[in-house]
Amino acid sequence: MLKTFLSTVALGLCLNSAALADTAIKFTLGWKTQGSDAAFLLAKEAGYFEAEGLDVTIDQGEGSAATVTRIMSGTYDAGFGDINAIIQNAATRPDEAPVMVYQLWNKPPFAIVSKKETNITKPADLVGKTLGGAQGTPTTRLVTVLATLNDVDMAQVKIDNMGPNLQEPMLIKGDIDGALVFNITSWFNLINNRQDPAKDYNWLLFGDHGLDLYSNGLMVSQKLIAENPQAVAGLVRAVNKAAIEIGLDTEKGMDSVVAFDNLVKRDLEHDRLKFSYENLIVSPEVEKLGLGDLDDSRLARSIDIVAEGYQLPSKPTAEQIFDRQFLPPIEERKLTYTAN
CATH class of the missing domain: 3.40.190.10 (Periplasmic binding protein-like II)
Incomplete structure (x- = not known):
């Protein structure tokens, strides 16, 4: 009787595990594997995506602007790319441009x-x-x-x-x-x-010197938002969990980078990971709003700047570019950075 009960429990656990990983997501990095990709790679390596019911495949990228076009083509569902490229494409193809759902680089590079x-x-x-x-x-x-x-x-x-x-x-x-x-x-x-x-x-x-722009973050297709908002929320939760953990332990982040691509130079990419936190992520705004969020008025100014720089035919709204509905509560996005 006990043996039958345990077998039933084991079968149930297997079925639950299979169900958890039933949403496939193709994800593109911004470039070749770098230490600054650690949040996404840790979320994959540590099973945070899987725990959210996501089967995420991560590929290397061809540039942070190319992340946008890769998603617009339908080849990828999500990726790490530049919000300014979203602004540029949303001006001409508003129904196809991806949406930023988790702003990681608060300061421009x-x-x-x-x-x-x-x-x-x-x-x-x-x-x-x-x-x-x-x-x-x-x-x-x-x-x-x-x-x-x-x-x-x-x-x-x-x-x-x-x-x-x-x-x-x-x-x-x-x-x-x-x-x-x-x-x-x-x-x-x-x-x-x-x-x-x-x-x-x-x-x-x-x-x-006046160009107070945002930069790279987690973006997803409009199709994914419309068809599976729960998957988007899970994707954001997993990346946020990893990014917060890496702030406390950059070595943990680097372990995931090396696990993903053992050809990277660990010491160099570890320094790049720390550089990303110290120069692009940590800021008074992140301390106030939490990691992943942004200031709407600052984004509106950014749209004006990009529209002028690229001579865009129209200016998209802030709501077209960034969607904060998938962010975890602010207490879960409070960042503490410890250089190690």
């Missing part, structure tokens, strides 16, 4: 990096300089808005178009005075080129 001897410390110092930019990237597209907001005549600034892989090498050689970059990418590219990004380079951050 857009920056101009230059050697210290070049003395570029503020926008006015760009006059007479040559910058290297990758065509179509947010930093390159928005530098004209940066100039406008800071009364800089862009006719006196030269921009050389180049591939992203050439920016740091040409900067090191002195072929350009500055590079239009993502700080979280360029900082570690310089390290890989045996440079000291802290000691020998200046970083002109767009966010410090």
